[in-house]
Amino acid sequence: xTNPFSTEAAGLQGRHNAETIFxxxxxxxxxxxxxxxVFMVGSIAWTGSGALRESHVQLSIDLGPEKVDPSNxxxxxxxxxxxxxxxxxxxxxxxxxxxxxxxxxxxxxxALELEQYVLDNPSxxxxxxxxxxxxSDDLDIYLKGDVKTELDESRRKFSDLEIGLADSLVxxxxxxxxxxxxxxxxxxxxxxxxxxxxxxLIGSFFSLLVCFVISFxxxxxxxxxxxxxxxxxxxSEFIEVNINNLAAVPSIVFGLLGLxxxxxxxxxxxxxxxxxxxxxxxxxxPTIIIASRAALRAVPPSIREAALGIGASKIxxxxxxxxxxALPGMLTGAIVxxxxxxxxxxxxxxxxxxxxxADVPKGILDSATALPVQxxxxxxxxxxxxxxxxxxxxxxxxxxxxxxxxLAVLLRRKFERRF
Amino acid sequence: xxxxxxxxxxxxxxxxxxxxxxxxAAIMFVxxxxxxxxxLVTVGIVMSLIFETIRFFEQVPILDFLFGTHxxxxxxxxADVVGSSGAFGAVPLITGTLLISFIAMCIATPLGLxxxxxxxxxxxxxxxxxxKPLLEMLAGIPSVVYGFFAALTIAPFIRNSGxxxxxxxxxxxxxxxxxxxxxxxxxxxxSLSDDVINSVPQSLRDASLGLGATHAETVRKVVLPAAVPGxxxxxxxxxxxxxxxxxxxxxxxxxxxxxxxxxxxAVTTVTVQIVTLLTGDQEFDSAKTLSxxxxxxxxxxxxxxxxxxxxxxxxxxxxQYD
Numbered sequence: 001x002t003n004p005f006s007t008e009a010a011g012l013q014g015r016h017n018a019e020t021i022f023x024x025x026x027x028x029x030x031x032x033x034x035x036x037x038v039f040m041v042g043s044i045a046w047t048g049s050g051a052l053r054e055s056h057v058q059l060s061i062d063l064g065p066e067k068v069d070p071s072n073x074x075x076x077x078x079x080x081x082x083x084x085x086x087x088x089x090x091x092x093x094x095x096x097x098x099x100x101x102x103x104x105x106x107x108x109x110x111a112l113e114l115e116q117y118v119l120d121n122p123s124x125x126x127x128x129x130x131x132x133x134x135x136s137d138d139l140d141i142y143l144k145g146d147v148k149t150e151l152d153e154s155r156r157k158f159s160d161l162e163i164g165l166a167d168s169l170v171x172x173x174x175x176x177x178x179x180x181x182x183x184x185x186x187x188x189x190x191x192x193x194x195x196x197x198x199x200x201l202i203g204s205f206f207s208l209l210v211c212f213v214i215s216f217x218x219x220x221x222x223x224x225x226x227x228x229x230x231x232x233x234x235x236s237e238f239i240e241v242n243i244n245n246l247a248a249v250p251s252i253v254f255g256l257l258g259l260x261x262x263x264x265x266x267x268x269x270x271x272x273x274x275x276x277x278x279x280x281x282x283x284x285x286p287t288i289i290i291a292s293r294a295a296l297r298a299v300p301p302s303i304r305e306a307a308l309g310i311g312a313s314k315i316x317x318x319x320x321x322x323x324x325x326a327l328p329g330m331l332t333g334a335i336v337x338x339x340x341x342x343x344x345x346x347x348x349x350x351x352x353x354x355x356x357x358a359d360v361p362k363g364i365l366d367s368a369t370a371l372p373v374q375x376x377x378x379x380x381x382x383x384x385x386x387x388x389x390x391x392x393x394x395x396x397x398x399x400x401x402x403x404x405x406x407l408a409v410l411l412r413r414k415f416e417r418r419f
Numbered sequence: 420x421x422x423x424x425x426x427x428x429x430x431x432x433x434x435x436x437x438x439x440x441x442x443x444a445a446i447m448f449v450x451x452x453x454x455x456x457x458x459l460v461t462v463g464i465v466m467s468l469i470f471e472t473i474r475f476f477e478q479v480p481i482l483d484f485l486f487g488t489h490x491x492x493x494x495x496x497x498a499d500v501v502g503s504s505g506a507f508g509a510v511p512l513i514t515g516t517l518l519i520s521f522i523a524m525c526i527a528t529p530l531g532l533x534x535x536x537x538x539x540x541x542x543x544x545x546x547x548x549x550x551k552p553l554l555e556m557l558a559g560i561p562s563v564v565y566g567f568f569a570a571l572t573i574a575p576f577i578r579n580s581g582x583x584x585x586x587x588x589x590x591x592x593x594x595x596x597x598x599x600x601x602x603x604x605x606x607x608x609x610s611l612s613d614d615v616i617n618s619v620p621q622s623l624r625d626a627s628l629g630l631g632a633t634h635a636e637t638v639r640k641v642v643l644p645a646a647v648p649g650x651x652x653x654x655x656x657x658x659x660x661x662x663x664x665x666x667x668x669x670x671x672x673x674x675x676x677x678x679x680x681x682x683x684x685a686v687t688t689v690t691v692q693i694v695t696l697l698t699g700d701q702e703f704d705s706a707k708t709l710s711x712x713x714x715x716x717x718x719x720x721x722x723x724x725x726x727x728x729x730x731x732x733x734x735x736x737x738x739q740y741d
Contacts, residue, residue, distance in 0.1 A: 022635035026537025029530045033605050034553050037560075040568050057617050068678060070494050221453035229450065240455045248656070248726040249719065250663025252690055253464060256715040259697065260467030282460050289457070343561025346665035346690070349698050372563045372666075380566045387571070394564050401559060 006412060030036030038385075039358050041398065053181040055135040055143045057169055059085040061126050063118065072120055078111040082133065090165060099301055101162050107134040107193050112130040115366060132176065137192040137385035142166050143175055146384075157384070183392060187358040188374065192385035195378070197393050199360045202341060203273055203353070203368030210277020216334045219288030220323075221405060223330070226289070227296040228318045247286035254283050255350025263351060265308040271352040271367040279347045280368075284337035292334020294340050328415030332408045339404040343397065371397050466499030468719060471712030478706040479507045484713060486510065490676035490687075492696060492707045507710050509717070511676040515593070515686030519668060520661040520683055522597025523604060527657055530601075531608025532650065539616040540638050549609075560605040566670030569599035574671060581683065591673035591685040601668050604657040613655060615733070616642060620740050649736040655729035660723045665690040666728070689714045 034060070061081060061399065068076040086102050087093070093102045107113075110133040117131060118124060124131075138158050141147055147158045169175050186196025222243075230236035258279035262268045268275050299322050307317040348354065353369050354377065361368035371393065378390040476484070487508020525681060538547055574595035581588035588594075619642050627637040645651075673685030674695060696711040 014501065015636065019633045019635040019701060020640070023541050026533045026541060029533030030537060030550050030554070033530055033557060033602065033609075034550065036602050037553065037557050040564075040572075042562075043572060044564070044568065076460065123741055217502070218453045218456055221450050222456065225447075225450035225454045229447070236454075239454050239457055242461050244722060244730065245726060246457060246460060248659060248722065249464065250660075250665070250690070250722055252665045252693055253715055253719050256693070256697075256712060257460070257464045257467055259464055260471060261710070265467075285456065285460070313443070319446075339559070343562065343563070345563045346669075346694065349694055354697075354698055363564075368639075372561050375567065376666065376670065377561050379563075379570065390567060394567065397561065398564070401561075405559065 012244065015352060044391045044394050047388050048393075048395045050144055050146075050388040051143075051183055051392035052180050053177045054182065055133050055140040056132040056176050056178065057139070058130055058132050058174040058176070059089055060128050061114065061269075062086045062088070062128050064128070065126060068118065068125050071233040073122065074115070076118075078115045078118075082106060082111050082114055090168075093161075093165075098161055101159060102165060104136055105139045105165060107136050108191055109194050110134055131386050134193060135175070137383060138162070138380060139166055140193055141170050143170070143177065143386055166308055183389070188356060188369070188377070189358060190356075192381075192383050192389055195386070195389055197371065197374060197396060199357050200362050200369045200371045200374035200393075201396075203276075203357065204372075206273035206349075206361060206364050206368060206372040207276040207280060207353075207370055208338055208342060210274055211280040212334065212338060214278060215284045215288055215337070216280035216330075219285050219332055219334070220292050222285075223289050223292030223296060224318060224323060227293045228322065229314070243286050246282075247290065250346075251283060251344055252346040252350065253277050255347030257282070258321065258347060258351045269365050269367075270366050271355050271369075273353075273361065273368045273370075275351050276348050276353050277364070278370070280285045280341040280344060283344065283347065284334075284341050287337035287340065288330070288334050291332040291336065292326070295329025295333065296322060298329060325417070328411055332412050335404055335408040335411070339401050340410075342404070343372055344401060345370075346377055348373050349376075371400075438612060443720050462641060464544050467492075467714040468712055472716045475709035475713045476707060478709070483507060484509050484710075488678055490692070492692075493709055503731065505706060507706065509714065511678040511715070512687060512689045512692055513717075514678060514680065514691070516662055517675070517686040518680055518682065518686055519593050519597045519600065519672060519688060520658055522594060523600035523661045524654065524658055526601025527604045527608050527661075528654060531605045531657070532612055535609040535612035535616060536638060536643070539613050539728060540634070540642070542656045546576040554606045554609055556606075558604075560603075562603065562666040563670070565599040565603050565696070566667040569667055569671035570597045575599055577683075579718070586683065588683045589673070591671065592683050593686045594682040596668050596671040597682065599671060600661050600664055603664070603667070604661055605738060607657045607660060608653055611653030611733075612646070612650050615653060615736065617650070618737055618740055619645045646736075652729040652731075652733035652736065655725050655732070659725035659729070661720060662725070663690065663722045665694060669694050689718050691716075 003269065030149070058083070063081070064084065067081050067084075086106070087099070090102055090111070093099055112244055114131060139162070142158050142163065147156060147163075149156075149163060153160050166175075171187045182194065183196045185198055186194055187199030189195040222239075226236060226239065230239075258275055262275045262278055263270055268278075303321050304317050312320065314392055348370050353365060354373055355369060356377075357367055357369045359366075375390055375393050376396065378386045378393065435454060440507055484507050486512045487506060489506040489508045490511050491506045534550075538551060542550065570591075574590055574592065577592055578588045578590050621639050623645055624637055627641040628634070632640065668688045668691050672691055674687055674691065675685050676687050676692075677684055679686060693711045693714050696708055696714075
């Protein structure tokens with residue numbers, strides 16, 4: 001006597017197992033994707049945190065009368081003074097090639113820094129002073145423990161001699177690490193220890209400003225027309241199709257447009273935030289139009305009917321009643337669009353915002369670069385120390401993106417009205 | 420009574436202070452002009468690409484461009500050397516682009532679809548409100564970050580595990596760029612497919628469940644087949660964005676135009692070549708810089724076609740169940 005339910009019972013078990021497996025595979029996919037996100041951001045943040053600290057070396061520097069003339073402090077050769085101090089600290093280094101390595105322990109900027117220090121503290125002139133000077137990127141990496149000393153000397157940039165010198169400095173307590181403000185206050189530099197993000201950050205700011213000033217009013221006007229006034233005909237349909245397609249055009253094509261039309265046809269200044277902002281504005285326009293239309297659609301018809309009912313014209317209804325109610329939604333869309341524009345790199349490469357810019361741009365017509373472009377440039381740089389700079393710049397970029405999106409969410413929460 | 424009449428006499432519109440006529444016409448003109456910017460931009464893109472492309476094809480025959488298998492525009496710089504015209508065969512670039520996009524879709528399709536099915540059918544509101552924004556964050560991270568990560572972490576990892584297994588893998592393999600790109604388009608696939616799955620009518624699920632199918636069986640045999648056209652549309656959209664993606668490939672894929680389908684070799688893509696041809700100083704009349712516009716036109720046409728098809732499919736699908 002066979003149990004008529006036995007096969008089905010086994011089948012049922014199998015089917016339930018299949019259900020669990022199916023569910024689990026979905027969960028695994030989500031965990032994989034989110035895990036990648038966490039791993040990527042985490043590892044970049046870990047690397048980037050190193051760039052927030054910089055190393056200094058303490059040297060006792062002879063600022064006696066034969067080195068610095070007390071009546072004319074600025075005339076002294078601080079480069080020589082720093083080198084003499086190094087030679088005095090390490091008298092055993094005599095060979096010319098080794099001397100060069102010795103001098104390389106300090107940043108090329110150390111002499112300038114010393115000069116500034118002397119100008120700020122005139123009392124040190126005439127004696128010997130212990131002064132902290134900025135270390136070079138190679139020494140900085142070594143002090144952070146990122147040099148693989150077990151490698152053969154020929155396979156690393158930091159030689160055994162330099163390691164010996166650095167160890168001696170560490171033993172005497174003549175090195176220290178402190179917070180790196182330079183990273184936030186300097187422009188780009190060929191020397192990793194001097195490179196900062198300020199110039200690119202300001203460049204990004206100007207570009208986004210231009211982008212917002214152009215795309216927000218234009219996007220809002222287009223949305224108002226399409227949502228409130230346009231009759232459903234071929235023309236409005238064609239405009240809609242255009243907007244949807246523009247939203248999906250690869251960003252690099254917008255860069256080609258900027259290059260061919262803004263630069264070559266209109267002759268606007270190359271590498272300027274003005275052109276960068278204009279290209280970004282064209283890119284964000286579809287995003288803003290689509291978001292603004294959704295915001296207008298969320299305003300209930302009763303508002304319009306009430307205004308029209310007491311005698312307002314169509315334009316008055318729209319501009320006095322509907323648009324103000326939709327404004328928070330439009331702004332939210334604009335901020336999200338700006339956040340995307342902030343991370344955009346490819347179109348800016350096309351219009352030449354990829355140059356080496358050490359100075360902070362003062363206006364929208366100066367040559368400038370943008371934060372993501374700076375990341376791209378540093379990622380390409382040969383020095384190893386730029387790796388942590390790049391990561392730190394990425395973290396700054398991501399922080400700005402998070403802040404902007406947070407602002408959008410807060411705006412939506414604060415002004416969202418359920419009708 | 421007379422007071423009331425004088426205040427609300429017929430023809431005295433309380434809004435009449437505002438001049439109608441000219442002011443309104445001006446406002447309408449501004450609104451219409453702004454809407455037409457979208458058309459202007461499209462026209463601008465098409466015009467600028469087409470004009471430069473025509474100039475390019477005056478110097479290089481169109482058939483050499485479309486079917487040539489050798490790409491080395493750099494030689495065009497030296498005018499007096501033999502073979503100075505450079506080689507502008509776009510086939511290696513196109514296969515490279517397709518190879519990397521294919522790898523990306525191989526990653527994004529299973530991950531994106533599985534997450535979409537889980538979020539739409541199985542996840543509770545709590546998991547949904549937590550996982551969805553996190554997935555969307557993947558799309559919000561700038562591509563230059565993915566490029567950096569692909570070049571610095573994924574590519575060395577692939578090369579090292581390859582050499583441990585005895586393979587010689589290029590440090591700029593198509594695989595590294597493809598993986599990073601795949602992860603980047605996961606949220607695109609998952610959110611579009613999520614929408615599509617949600618728009619499958621509940622009655623279909625109820626019927627299937629009522630007949631005794633398990634939830635997973637319902638999804639696999641009823642919901643997904645019903646959603647296939649919409650899902651195909653979302654995959655096409657994701658492919659289009661993978662083809663147009665620039666920074667990841669610029670940073671993680673190579674410059675060498677190898678005609679290969681081996682994911683472990685370095686390949687170059689259309690977007691990489693546009694960037695390399697146009698960054699730095701250029702004279703605008705050389706075939707070298709003009710070729711970038713021909714590549715741009717190619718890219719524009721392909722992505723546009725994919726988008727139009729995808730949107731048609733998705734809209735048709737949604738109408739079907741409305």
